[in-house]
Amino acid sequence: MRLRQGMTVFSTALAVALLMLTAGSVAAQDVKYNAMPGTDFSKFHTYKWVVVPNAKYPNQIVDAQIKDAINSQLSAKGLTSTDSDKADLYVAYQVSVAQQQQWNAYGMGGGLRWGGGMATATSSTIDVGTLVLDMYDPTTKQLVWTGSATKTLNPSSNQEKNQKNLNNAMAKLLKNYPPKQ
DSSP: OHHHHHHHHHHHHHHHHHHHHHHHHHHOOOEEEEEOTTOOGGGOOEEEEOOOTTOOOOOHHHHHHHHHHHHHHHHHTTOEEOOOTTOSEEEEEEEEEEEEEEEEEEEESOOGGGOSSEEEEEEEEEEEEEEEEEEEETTTTEEEEEEEESSOOOOOSOHHHHHHHHHHHHHHHTTTOSOOO
């Protein structure tokens, strides 16, 4: 009897720990970036927003929020936004909201190897927003920097939380801009 209670407590604790790890990994933002080797980023002082042909963009409100978050980070790096075609950099973004399945499971009961007892598993669909940011040198017409941040855009109704998430993602994405030579 005592062994069975011990196994039940162990099984429940293990299930809770696994759920916490899963929830933590779902919430974490993943950023990646890459730069063109040999690019002198010290020559870039101004940038202009451009649109990528055939790219999907969010509504005007989310578009403004994304640009504000990026503008804030680029301004902190010493870059100035301009509407002039003579800008040092052209900056563009694209977004993708994909759906993926998330499984929530827990079990109760004894038995080794999760056998016996009762177990319940449910599935739900979650949206995972990815934002890709590209910077082009208009003189050479080449991509000089690209980066992406996953789990950045969330269609939740809490606008304050959405903006904070977006700001944090852009700060994380542009943390190492300009890249070290």
